[in-house]
Amino acid sequence: MGMTMTQKILAAHAGLPEVHAGQLIEADLDLVLGNDITSPVAIKEMQKFSRDSVFDRHKIALVPDHFVPNKDIKSAENCKCVREFACRHEITNYFEVGEMGIEHALLPEKGLTVAGDVIIGADSHTCTYGALGAFSTGVGSTDMAAGMATGKAWFKVPSAIKFNIVGKKAPFISGKDVILHIIGMIGVDGALYQSMEFTGPGIAELTMDDRFTIANMAIEAGGKNGIFPVDELAELYMKEHSNRPYVIYEADADAEYTAEYTIDLGAIKPTVAFPHLPENTHTFDEIKEPIKIDQVVIGSCTNGRLDDLRIAAEFLQGKHVAKGIRVIIIPATQAIYMQAMEEGLLKTFIQAGAIVSTPTCGPCLGGYMGVLAQGERCVSTTNRNFVGRMGHVDSEIYLASPAVAAASALTGYLTDPATV
Amino acid sequence: MKEAKGKVIKYGDNVDTDVIIPARYLNTTDHAELASHCMEDIDPEFKNKVHTGDIMVANKNFGCGSSREHAPIAIKASGISCVIAETFARIFYRNSINIGLPIIECAEAAKEIRDGDEVEINFDTGLIKDVTTGKSYQGEAFPAFMQKIIDAEGLINYINQK
Numbered sequence: 058m059g060m061t062m063t064q065k066i067l068a069a070h071a072g073l074p075e076v077h078a079g080q081l082i083e084a085d086l087d088l089v090l091g092n093d094i095t096s097p098v099a100i101k102e103m104q105k106f107s108r109d110s111v112f113d114r115h116k117i118a119l120v121p122d123h124f125v126p127n128k129d130i131k132s133a134e135n136c137k138c139v140r141e142f143a144c145r146h147e148i149t150n151y152f153e154v155g156e157m158g159i160e161h162a163l164l165p166e167k168g169l170t171v172a173g174d175v176i177i178g179a180d181s182h183t184c185t186y187g188a189l190g191a192f193s194t195g196v197g198s199t200d201m202a203a204g205m206a207t208g209k210a211w212f213k214v215p216s217a218i219k220f221n222i223v224g225k226k227a228p229f230i231s232g233k234d235v236i237l238h239i240i241g242m243i244g245v246d247g248a249l250y251q252s253m254e255f256t257g258p259g260i261a262e263l264t265m266d267d268r269f270t271i272a273n274m275a276i277e278a279g280g281k282n283g284i285f286p287v288d289e290l291a292e293l294y295m296k297e298h299s300n301r302p303y304v305i306y307e308a309d310a311d312a313e314y315t316a317e318y319t320i321d322l323g324a325i326k327p328t329v330a331f332p333h334l335p336e337n338t339h340t341f342d343e344i345k346e347p348i349k350i351d352q353v354v355i356g357s358c359t360n361g362r363l364d365d366l367r368i369a370a371e372f373l374q375g376k377h378v379a380k381g382i383r384v385i386i387i388p389a390t391q392a393i394y395m396q397a398m399e400e401g402l403l404k405t406f407i408q409a410g411a412i413v414s415t416p417t418c419g420p421c422l423g424g425y426m427g428v429l430a431q432g433e434r435c436v437s438t439t440n441r442n443f444v445g446r447m448g449h450v451d452s453e454i455y456l457a458s459p460a461v462a463a464a465s466a467l468t469g470y471l472t473d474p475a476t477v
Numbered sequence: 478m479k480e481a482k483g484k485v486i487k488y489g490d491n492v493d494t495d496v497i498i499p500a501r502y503l504n505t506t507d508h509a510e511l512a513s514h515c516m517e518d519i520d521p522e523f524k525n526k527v528h529t530g531d532i533m534v535a536n537k538n539f540g541c542g543s544s545r546e547h548a549p550i551a552i553k554a555s556g557i558s559c560v561i562a563e564t565f566a567r568i569f570y571r572n573s574i575n576i577g578l579p580i581i582e583c584a585e586a587a588k589e590i591r592d593g594d595e596v597e598i599n600f601d602t603g604l605i606k607d608v609t610t611g612k613s614y615q616g617e618a619f620p621a622f623m624q625k626i627i628d629a630e631g632l633i634n635y636i637n638q639k
Binding site: 081094095097098101102103105106107123124128129131132135178179180181183195196197198199200202203206207211245246249250276279281334422423424428441443444445446450 | 491493495496499500501503504505506518519537538541542543544545546547549550564566567568571572575576620622623631632633634636637
């Protein structure tokens with residue numbers, strides 16, 4: 058029986074000729090990641106080990122990005138704990154404020170994640186690197202601690218769902234609409250314990266930033282990982298960003314899938330996930346009542362990349378955000394920030410009445426930089442709209458693409474980008 | 478721990494880690510402090526009504542969302558002795574095993590056991606007994622490898638023992 062792309066990568070890292078769905082394996086890790094929320098718990102766990110060492114100081118990435126620059130004293134203490142650990146173990150890939158970015162935008166940009174890798178991260182959106190043809194998955198702090206100490210992790214080999222992507226994107230459609238459409242179709246547990254393997258001729262129509270966004274939200278369908286085939290565009294990206302050798306794996310022709318779906322990019326419309334689950338998706342033809350909003354956030358590991366900022370700028374160029382609407386734009390990394398500055402995007406945003414923050418996860422998880430009050434509504438390019446996610450338990454989050462978010466910023470209502 | 482016995486606190490589908498422990502409290506790693514905010518966004522009374530040994534029962538996709546290990550830590554530190562659900566989100570599942578919080582998948586038990594019922598669980602057999610209704614359920618047993626981690630009371634101890 059053939060193997061899926063994910064299974065082939067796992068087999069190679071477990072030193073096995075083949076693996077099958079459900080099998081428990083121990084795999085070698087190419088990278089172990091943690092942030093300022095999860096690393097302190099992992100560092101505490103590491104003290105329980107009989108040895109005080111890391112498996113490879115070059116294969117650990119520590120990225121304080123959630124509550125950084127420190128939002129309060131407790132956050133500052135957590136960051137200090139991570140900084141001291143990085144210093145003690147001479148971790149090469151520790152990213153201090155000034156170098157840091159939102160982890161899942163930063164690591165591919167720094168060339169630390171490439172095709173064929175097995176990567177674990179103590180952050181659920183670690184699945185992002187599947188865009189480059191890596192197996193990457195979110196774990197907790199104890200797995201991170203064990204990974205840092207031993208360079209290995211246990212996995213149950215996942216079965217897979219195949220998404221055959223065809224067609225061409227319609228105007229105003231980006232990766233966010235594609236993944237929200239898929240989550241709306243299969244539900245927040247539709248891919249539970251499974252791989253989401255994307256394939257088909259439509260992949261060529263997706264930019265790298267589209268693919269990062271799609272892979273990033275595999276977890277929002279319960280997926281263990283999301284993974285894309287490695288095409289010329291992905292190779293170009295890796296050659297531009299990384300010196301590391303990469304290995305291209307392809308699914309066998311007779312690989313087994315528990316389900317197969319065909320996704321026609323041309324049929325996807327701007328899609329919005331209403332409160333309080335990412336599966337609660339609607340397209341604008343279904344929205345009958347105007348939805349008044351208070352805030353717009355454009356950023357996060359899902360949508361804080363250059364494509365996203367460029368799309369937002371197209372809408373905001375020469376215009377002004379609606380009166381009373383707070384618009385917060387967060388480039389995901391310093392390099393994206395710099396490029397956005399050089400292209401004049403930041404000026405466009407500021408002239409339009411938006412604010413531009415340094416990289417942080419801040420508002421996405423209700424940390425800081427845009428926490429919502431009771432009854433407030435936010436259109437956000439982030440990834441979760443759970444109860445209380447961005448602040449008060451009675452606030453609401455509408456998850457959408459940068460185009461929808463920017464269009465909504467101009468009108469003060471949840472807005473179809475085709476209408477502005 | 479080979480057995481658990483306690484009163485059931487019941488929740489529905491898709492209980493996410495943001496409601497188990499909201500991110501506004503993630504600036505601490507202190508177990509007792511995390512427990513003091515456990516479940517507060519969907520059940521502000523939880524911290525007052527939970528007793529040591531109580532059992533949490535929920536429907537599908539329990540623990541979905543963020544990878545924060547603070548979520549199973551908060552539940553365990555609240556005194557919950559076991560979580561029974563129809564299904565668990567995978568990172569929560571791993572995290573629970575890794576920190577030694579017993580969890581059991583059992584669709585029928587998750588559906589039928591009611592809030593406030595007295596429930597007994599035998600972890601060796603996976604047998605769940607609703608003492609209030611007298612009905613028994615067979616939960617999924619762990620694969621041997623995971624049982625070893627649980628018996629060692631967590632992944633780090635297990636690795637140390639190897």
